Amino acid sequence: MRSGRDVAAGARTRTSHDVPVRQIRAHFEGTTVRVYQAFPLDIANKATTAQTFKPPFKRERMTWIKPSFTWMMYRSGWGSKPGQERVLGIDITRTGFDWALAHSCITHFDAALHDSPDVWQQILRAAPVRVQWDPERTLLLEALPWRTIQIGLRGEAVDAYLDEWLVPIERPYPLSDDIARHVGCSVELTERPP
Numbered sequence: 001m002r003s004g005r006d007v008a009a010g011a012r013t014r015t016s017h018d019v020p021v022r023q024i025r026a027h028f029e030g031t032t033v034r035v036y037q038a039f040p041l042d043i044a045n046k047a048t049t050a051q052t053f054k055p056p057f058k059r060e061r062m063t064w065i066k067p068s069f070t071w072m073m074y075r076s077g078w079g080s081k082p083g084q085e086r087v088l089g090i091d092i093t094r095t096g097f098d099w100a101l102a103h104s105c106i107t108h109f110d111a112a113l114h115d116s117p118d119v120w121q122q123i124l125r126a127a128p129v130r131v132q133w134d135p136e137r138t139l140l141l142e143a144l145p146w147r148t149i150q151i152g153l154r155g156e157a158v159d160a161y162l163d164e165w166l167v168p169i170e171r172p173y174p175l176s177d178d179i180a181r182h183v184g185c186s187v188e189l190t191e192r193p194p
Helices: 040-050 070-078 092-100 116-124 155-167 174-184
Strands: 032-039 062-066 086-093 104-106 127-135 143-155 166-170
Touching: 032 062, 032 070, 032 092, 040 086, 040 166, 062 155, 070 086, 070 127, 086 092, 086 155, 086 174, 092 104, 092 127, 092 155, 104 155, 143 155, 143 174, 155 166
Parallel strands: 104 127
Antiparallel strands: 032 086, 062 143, 086 166, 127 143
């Protein structure tokens, strides 16, 4: 299976800013990598209390983790979109993060990586992890010419994420609220607990 190579596809190409077009941008410390997810209040509040995800979070659904803070803020509208009111900063083990990338398949067919669309579909169906590359964002949430990774976990990858990879879950929304205010974000921020 060639899927692990999908993650690096295009990394050698550079933008006019001499930044790789595809590069994983994340806060990391030796053995952990910070990822972000946005959830409805009930899921996020239970997760921060239990330090893992509890129902109504559903293990059987694909869950997407995002290492880029600014892309997560873009996706969630600074935590203002319905069902995404709480953005969590989640540290996971570097071992788990690396496992996810090694067991991933890119979400679109690429002739440079796959022999045919049928072969790609087979790999995609079998892979417990999917990756896609979306435009990175500025603090004003404007698109940049380079891409940032989104990582979709399903099946055994969700189980490993919840049971083995999680390190303390934090609530970075006060930081996101402060940044949103400073950059003149026009979203209406809801009241947040301390």
